[in-house]
Amino acid sequence: MKTYNDLASDGGSNIVEQVVSQQQKLRARMDKIKHKVCLMSGKGGVGKSSMTANVAACLAERGHKVGILDADLNGPSVAKLLGVSNDTKLKVDDDGVHPGEGFLGIKIMSMDMLLPSADSPVMWTDDQSASAVWVSTMESTALQELLRDTIWGELDYLLIDMPPGSDRIDNIRDLMPELAGVVEITIPSPISQHIVSKSITKNSKLKVPVIGLVENMATYVCPHCNEEGALFEGQSVEALAKAKGIPFLGRVPFDSRISKESEQRKLFFSEHRDSTTGKALNTIVDGIEKFIKSK
């Protein structure tokens, strides 16, 4: 049984020391990574993971050491895009867990790699009555562990593929106050622009730098007549960037090869860097690097 003195302190578990040591470990890991960049939107399905994987490929081809943290804990997909499957054997040692290594040596850590099988969902508990607050706390803890316990090593860039919604950015910013900034992604549809607009406003309020706005699935090139046309109705995304006072990083057309080749576990950018879409991705990475160099 605990004595009064145990209870008055921390019960003998050295909780304070444990927390301090975990914070120091996280800091030591993060200090070896030069630039941390989140790719986010607020809206789901607009191409965050596809953009993260292809921006990573472009940065790696430019000679940078790149890692990706899949912060989409409940719908992880970016590891698969990089060719790191769920059955990859993770190497664990006293210092932590070694990340998976995808195309072009891109390091990746994702919940997907920790699930028992490829079709296992992420279930935080079997308890049906678990509160949303409890689940959210579990998610924050998991995010911290993925960052802290992964042996990232020295990296030039850590890209963070954010989940839909704007709530996790608070978490990320607390874990890495030195975050270089966020790249916001939207498709041209009015509803997507409406949501991304809120995400940009939130980031400004939190004083999280916004590197710029990307318009994904901007146009569609007809494979038959080669004519380029709008895919969605809506106000120009460039105008939204201007209204928000943030840089417009560029527009990526709808290109069916992006999803086709992802499924075949090849990275689109490396296969098609000279295509219209490949060049558009290059322009976006130019914008990201310009922002980083200006800091």
Ligand SMILES: Nc1ncnc2c1ncn2[C@@H]1O[C@H](COP(=O)(O)OP(=O)(O)OP(=O)(O)O)[C@@H](O)[C@H]1O
């Ligand atoms: N420019 C594009 N052209 C064609 N298909 C695209 C393009 N961008 C993304 N896609 C496809 O759209 C689908 C959604 O993309 P993706 O998974 O990258 O979005 P997401 O924003 O990460 O989604 P979520 O966060 O909701 O999981 C995927 O099938 C992807 O291959």
